[in-house]
Amino acid sequence: MSDKSPLGATARPPKARGERSRGASVALHTTLAVASLIALFPVLFVVFVSLRGRDGWQEPTRFVGFDLSNYTHILGETKFLTWFGNSVIVSLGATLLGVFVAATAGYAVSRMRFPGHRSLMWTFLVVQMFPMAVLIVPLYNILGELELLDSYLGLIVTYCSVSVPFCAWMLKGYFDTIPAEIDEAGRVDGLSPFGTFWRLILPLARPGLAVTGFYSFITAWGEVAFATQFMSSEEHYTLAVGLQTFVGQQKAEWGLMTAAAVLIAVPAGAVFFLAQRHLVAGLTAGGTKG
């Protein structure tokens, strides 16, 4: 989104005010470089430790003994791949279902005035405040009665309830920025309201969808509390649960933990960088007009 913003230096003729003294430039770059380093350091450190073999973590400042044994071990001798698959299924399911449900609601709230409109917006906000502590026990009981405990579906719908309100809220803000004339044109051409939404508005709302999809995915991918209680058999663990088994009360396999951490962070990072171009646009549209 930065390419079209009026901020680029080329957008206006050079003025004295835009220029910085050399000192200011150095200070600016130093600050940003230091901040970037702080942001980067934990990530690099984990990658570094993961490459140091099983016991390399005990000597965090030495640069010897690089090998891939941690990776081969977790891929070959633990259930990591199963957990990984579980996380993928659950996160993708929650994202697709959540974004679709949130998008229809966001569109309706954005374009139509109907009884219940305001209270729905309020609900979206209030549900954000629900601590999982108040929901987890009743949900545990409900899912138990429906025999959805320890199943993908149970976790997927649970995650939807977490992410849908925020997504609907943000998408509503994003739909607000799309001119209503587009809808009218669609209606004139004989599309149903849902057709308008599906064929015209959704393609235009791609940045907003990217942000909400990203949000849902990351929330589900990194959720700990529900997954820890709901997924009881090792076959159904998600990564967030599985990772805890490496560093428990009795053992501390930090080498394996770091290798797993790297492999977990890579897909999340990939999704992130696909979405990040849209993040600023999507977030502010949702944030300011929510």
Place this chain on the structure above:
Amino acid sequence: MTTAVSETGSPPPPGPLTRAKRSFDTHWYAWAMVLPVVVVLAVLVGYPLGRGVYLSFTDANEANVGRTIGVNHIAATYKSVGLDNYWKVLSGQEGHFYSRLGWTVVWTTSCVLLHYTIGLGLALLLNRPLRFRALYRVLLILPWAVPAFVATFSWRLMFNEKYGVFNAFLNTLGIDPVDWLGDSTLQKVSAVAVNVWLGVPFMMVAILGGLQSIPKELHEAAEMDGATPWQRFRHVTLPGLRPVSGTVILLGVIWTFNMFQVIYLLIGQGASSESEILVTYAYRLAFQGVRDYAGSATYGILILSLLLVFAVFHRRTLARQEATR
């Protein structure tokens, strides 16, 4: 959209039934589109909430709640105890509610304050023509891309007393190792540090968007009038950011108040710890030892009420600021 227009000028006042029918005719489309959300929220949030409220008035725990073992169904035997749970918690008889609440408030305030100021600072720096701007932005957003539980574990490793990288650095400087996660004060500082690291990118990105939505003309006009950079920041930038700030601070407070993973995975899994916030404590009540469902539900409802009060208060303040402007 046409549905937004209500039929005006229909002379005879319609009866409630006709009105309901007409309302349905006009709005059924909108309702159909929000139906999935309403169903999801009703089943997964509304009903559990109702049940949570109900449980908080009972003495339900693992032993007396109904369950099915094999083919035998054991009926629930818990009973209503009225406001007993709330009284026990609020009078401070159990659970050290007030000390935990105090720490939760300190935790939330310090985290959100640091998130916001650091995020604002970085956004201001990034919001100017600058070489490597895109690179800086990607690097600074990176902590957001890392799942929180992964990041928390990484920090736990770095904080490790014996083998952690921080103590290794201190060691080379000749300073004795520090027990980052053992001492209760340091524990808290460490937890705040981790959460700040995790939360700054969101604030930065949101504020950056807010900065870009402030019309350039305002800055130029202020400059023409001879405003200093500080004055421009104080009187143009900050007011222009108000809508974004209001939203992100509200969200930040809610999310931090309920931030489970950092505390739970960094410190809170062991025995009773002073650094637990309300949410992690409620979780522990529900799932550790004899599962105290009622007590956990009570805590949950109290947390929710606190946040609701805060949200209403926050919106009031924002509205008043808007009005006085």
